[in-house]
Amino acid sequence: MTTEVLKPSRGYALIAENDVHHHDHGEKALSGFWLFMMSDLIIFGLFFATYLTTLNKMAIAGGPTPHDLFELKGAAMETAFLLASSFTFGLSSLAMKYDLGTSKVVGWLVVTLLLGAGFLFFEVSEFSRMFAEGAVPQRSGFLSAFFGLVPLHGAHVTAGCLWLIVMLVQIRVFGLTDAVKSRLMRLALFWHFLDVIWIGIFSAVYLAGVAQ
Amino acid sequence: MKTENASSREAYLHDLRGYQTGLLLAVLLTVVPFGLVAWGGLSYVTAMSVVAVLAIVQIVVHVRYFLHVDLSPERRDDLHLILFSALLLAIMVAGSIWILVNLQTRMMMPM
Amino acid sequence: MTLTDWNPILGRLTLQSLDPLKAVFDPTVNNFIASGAADAVVVGALLGVVLMTKYRLWKPLWNNWLTTVDHKRIGVMYIVLALVMLVRGVVEAVLMRAQQADGLHGGFLSADHFAQLFSTHGTIMIFFMAMPFLTGLINIVVPLQIGARDVSFPMLNSVSLGLTVAGAALVMISLVLGDFSTGGWTGYPPYTEAAFQPGVGPDYWIWSLGIAGLGSTLTGLNFIVTIYKERAPGMKFMHMPMFTWTALCTAILLVFAMPPLTVCAVMLALDRYAGFHFFTNALGGNMMNFANMLWLFGHPEVYILILPAFGVFSEIVSTFSGKRIYGYASLVLATMCIAVLSFTVWLHHFFTMGQDADVNAAFGIATMLIGIPTGVKIFDWLATIYRGRLQFTVPMVYMLSFMMLFVIGGLTGIILANPTVDFQVHNTLFLVAHFHNMLIPGLLFGMLAGYNYWFPKVFGFRLNEKWGHVSAYSWTIGFVLAFFPLYAVGLMGMTRRTVSYTNPAFQPWFQIALAGGFFVLFALFSMGMQLYVSIRDRDLLEAGADDPWNARTLEWATPSPVPAYNFAIVPTVDSRDAYAMAKASGAAYMSPARFNNIHLPGKTSLGVVTAVGGTALGFGLVWHMWWLAILSLVLVVAAFLARTFTEDEGVTIPSGIARRDFDAWMKRIRPEGWSDDTAPEMPGLETAQPMEHAE
Numbered sequence A: 001m002t003t004e005v006l007k008p009s010r011g012y013a014l015i016a017e018n019d020v021h022h023h024d025h026g027e028k029a030l031s032g033f034w035l036f037m038m039s040d041l042i043i044f045g046l047f048f049a050t051y052l053t054t055l056n057k058m059a060i061a062g063g064p065t066p067h068d069l070f071e072l073k074g075a076a077m078e079t080a081f082l083l084a085s086s087f088t089f090g091l092s093s094l095a096m097k098y099d100l101g102t103s104k105v106v107g108w109l110v111v112t113l114l115l116g117a118g119f120l121f122f123e124v125s126e127f128s129r130m131f132a133e134g135a136v137p138q139r140s141g142f143l144s145a146f147f148g149l150v151p152l153h154g155a156h157v158t159a160g161c162l163w164l165i166v167m168l169v170q171i172r173v174f175g176l177t178d179a180v181k182s183r184l185m186r187l188a189l190f191w192h193f194l195d196v197i198w199i200g201i202f203s204a205v206y207l208a209g210v211a212q
Numbered sequence B: 001m002k003t004e005n006a007s008s009r010e011a012y013l014h015d016l017r018g019y020q021t022g023l024l025l026a027v028l029l030t031v032v033p034f035g036l037v038a039w040g041g042l043s044y045v046t047a048m049s050v051v052a053v054l055a056i057v058q059i060v061v062h063v064r065y066f067l068h069v070d071l072s073p074e075r076r077d078d079l080h081l082i083l084f085s086a087l088l089l090a091i092m093v094a095g096s097i098w099i100l101v102n103l104q105t106r107m108m109m110p111m
Numbered sequence C: 001m002t003l004t005d006w007n008p009i010l011g012r013l014t015l016q017s018l019d020p021l022k023a024v025f026d027p028t029v030n031n032f033i034a035s036g037a038a039d040a041v042v043v044g045a046l047l048g049v050v051l052m053t054k055y056r057l058w059k060p061l062w063n064n065w066l067t068t069v070d071h072k073r074i075g076v077m078y079i080v081l082a083l084v085m086l087v088r089g090v091v092e093a094v095l096m097r098a099q100q101a102d103g104l105h106g107g108f109l110s111a112d113h114f115a116q117l118f119s120t121h122g123t124i125m126i127f128f129m130a131m132p133f134l135t136g137l138i139n140i141v142v143p144l145q146i147g148a149r150d151v152s153f154p155m156l157n158s159v160s161l162g163l164t165v166a167g168a169a170l171v172m173i174s175l176v177l178g179d180f181s182t183g184g185w186t187g188y189p190p191y192t193e194a195a196f197q198p199g200v201g202p203d204y205w206i207w208s209l210g211i212a213g214l215g216s217t218l219t220g221l222n223f224i225v226t227i228y229k230e231r232a233p234g235m236k237f238m239h240m241p242m243f244t245w246t247a248l249c250t251a252i253l254l255v256f257a258m259p260p261l262t263v264c265a266v267m268l269a270l271d272r273y274a275g276f277h278f279f280t281n282a283l284g285g286n287m288m289n290f291a292n293m294l295w296l297f298g299h300p301e302v303y304i305l306i307l308p309a310f311g312v313f314s315e316i317v318s319t320f321s322g323k324r325i326y327g328y329a330s331l332v333l334a335t336m337c338i339a340v341l342s343f344t345v346w347l348h349h350f351f352t353m354g355q356d357a358d359v360n361a362a363f364g365i366a367t368m369l370i371g372i373p374t375g376v377k378i379f380d381w382l383a384t385i386y387r388g389r390l391q392f393t394v395p396m397v398y399m400l401s402f403m404m405l406f407v408i409g410g411l412t413g414i415i416l417a418n419p420t421v422d423f424q425v426h427n428t429l430f431l432v433a434h435f436h437n438m439l440i441p442g443l444l445f446g447m448l449a450g451y452n453y454w455f456p457k458v459f460g461f462r463l464n465e466k467w468g469h470v471s472a473y474s475w476t477i478g479f480v481l482a483f484f485p486l487y488a489v490g491l492m493g494m495t496r497r498t499v500s501y502t503n504p505a506f507q508p509w510f511q512i513a514l515a516g517g518f519f520v521l522f523a524l525f526s527m528g529m530q531l532y533v534s535i536r537d538r539d540l541l542e543a544g545a546d547d548p549w550n551a552r553t554l555e556w557a558t559p560s561p562v563p564a565y566n567f568a569i570v571p572t573v574d575s576r577d578a579y580a581m582a583k584a585s586g587a588a589y590m591s592p593a594r595f596n597n598i599h600l601p602g603k604t605s606l607g608v609v610t611a612v613g614g615t616a617l618g619f620g621l622v623w624h625m626w627w628l629a630i631l632s633l634v635l636v637v638a639a640f641l642a643r644t645f646t647e648d649e650g651v652t653i654p655s656g657i658a659r660r661d662f663d664a665w666m667k668r669i670r671p672e673g674w675s676d677d678t679a680p681e682m683p684g685l686e687t688a689q690p691m692e693h694a695e
């Protein structure tokens, strides 16, 4: 080993055999997507931080408190739907990875989509209940922070659902080509990531609010 | 099922078990904190500490079983990325809370 | 803003919003300047269109530039944008200098106009001069330095440029339609809330930053993956040139530091558009959180700006000293330390906000710590120069001027890092002097040095040395005259962002500063002359442009101008300073055994779609033209979706063309009497075996 290091370097050599590109675009795209998610994670983190600093009398400004507003049932439903959807997406990914047939992949994706839509349904009905109680974002700093954080996650889930629909169309049009598979892998990451964010939301927002 | 050879079927079952384990742990780690809060027998601080710890454990479970990031060399880069992001996230979130809560107490605002 | 002022088609745009007409409605000097600037933008744009049409340049512009995914051309477009915005920023700066030179008598600008000037100047210089400049250099240089054919995501690269351009376009439009924010480049609420500034100003600020910020995040992501995955075979991390290292750290900072800016801009937008209370005075808003998040972005941002400049200087100092860089490993380590530490000091921008002394102390100490790795770098550069064979080229003049001035700026920074001192000089011109002292000799000189250094690489001819020297010296003198007086008036108590003053003792200092402003204008003029003269004499300046500086890194191991495919054969690397090594060993003059066909990605119009759509989206949001905002968003999304349903065939460059270019290049650079057969026996030939591809 040492003798090799001592040899004077050549700098570089032009060797055509080394200049073969295995175009592994999928892997690169996955790495890029990880970075994008981590950037997004910081965005969520700051909305969390903002929310946590509004849990005081000044920011509640005489409006409804977390304890008045939140109830466990809705949050539990939403959690159940999202967690189940993460699992079904996993089953779809497995079906894709082990070539269990396009119909299995699509089937689990559709189930995932329905669960995601179910999550959104419960979330929206929760918001409309809050609106009806006068808990609108314009009411207080605390509610602004709440309606900054939780719907931001909801908007991500909505985007995920739309993306899922696009992917279902693409599977229909192209079949499970490499490009489609690679996009599905990114969508899977995104979906699981949103479930991770939700753990933070049900703990720091709902459980903390109800327990107070 | 199209899987012809047994080894691939084994790998499939192994992966499937991974997702099932993840789901099981996640359900457990969700039901317990919800139950604790619903029961209401613990003080706020104790309950919240338990909730926070379980949330962090559950995040690790998701990362391990759903995002498949573990200690293996192939996933080393992703793991480093996650840890680095977590570090920055902690600095930003904890720092923000420290600063803003300090400002609030100094303005003698009731918490 | 009442509903009656709002029109479903034009939003809140009215005749009064047209700045060219300001001087007609109310003819004052102030308004003539405002209208003049608006007219200049309109006339400039029209002139551009007319000239393009006259010389039939639209088609080449579209084919060769706007739709390209070639990282070098994208880089050039970034730098053109940066230079245009630099001109605007400097003109505004000199206007402010002129105003304050006469500030004892009230000057000639209204307070509001002055406030718009420092707000646009700051915003432009940071986001639309500095960021595009460094992004442009990174784009041009990094793929070449790591021996890659392109970035990992070429199309995304074009989209990032589109987003940056859209942001810049919004700032330019604000000169013509409506006013810009008067809230400074930091846009602090509650002053930028709807209650205080109901007009379009802060909205221009929010959307130009928001849109450009997304572009920067994507650029960061792209370059991290590029540097991780596209390095030439054999190139280890510790073989990477310093500029690539600093580009990597800057890219990491972009990915993690842009989000706080996005978050505070979005929250401010929610306050202004939807009546939320994130930062308002009333109902539990907390404006201190805005300062907190803005600087969570803002401090890493200053390292985003300075690290690439450090990288440029590292390349330059070693090239023009004719030596390896001293302390490579320590430079790498220092860069990484700076990158991480930069996330731990943001509070030093608001020591006076009211937190406990121990909070201030913690962040003050963290701030002083950053001085250590920065000091390491300065010593490494000094040691590189020591006993080197110095060449006083234009980049080197910038480098030396940087070394001297930057240390002064760093020392004033250490002074400011002390909270007790900061309480005295916070918000004074002392601070303005400090940060310009970092930004001009640091960032700007770095970028200009890089521009002079890599120009021949991109265009195949050198820049004129004489005018280059004139501009480098003028920048230096101009900077010293314009900013050292501000340290003095700052200590005397002159606050920043102030249109006029009553203390006669300030005036002489401001007059000196104005003189400095004129030198800076002259420096800008010399840069223009340099470009003009160089293009005129390009035949003369072509000589030796393949490797004009006897450089050391891989970007020079290919012809100038660089062919679209960068390298005929991607080099297999076995050391740092690979090109210097290869020149010494003779490997740089050897022909490869064979050539391959080269595959490159095809053109895309998504960048243009993003630029136009992004501008329209921002414009619609600023002026409350909801139909325009929705329409442009839908169209952009549709364009992206449509793209995912098509396959990019790309283009294939036949090996014959690569061979032809390569042979022509070799003919130019080979030493007298070279032939492959008589080439000396190469040392270290074991590396000349095909190797397992990395990854």
Ligand code: HEM
Pocket (backbone or CB within 6 Å): C090, C093, C094, C096, C097, C118, C119, C121, C122, C123, C125, C126, C129, C130, C183, C184, C185, C186, C432, C436, C439, C440, C443, C444, C482, C495, C496, C497, C498, C517, C520
């Ligand atoms: C070229 C010579 C330059 C001159 C003469 C100049 C002059 C000025 C002046 C007069 C101000 C207003 C100071 C005040 O608050 O009273 C200012 C602010 C500022 N300048 Fe420059 N500047 C120059 C270059 C730059 C560059 C290269 C950058 C950044 C890359 C920059 C960034 C800023 C920023 C961020 C502000 C603060 C704006 C604010 O208060 O919100 N300037 N400059």
Ligand SMILES: [Cu+2]
Pocket (backbone or CB within 6 Å): C298, C299, C302, C345, C346, C348, C349
């Ligand atoms: Cu700072």
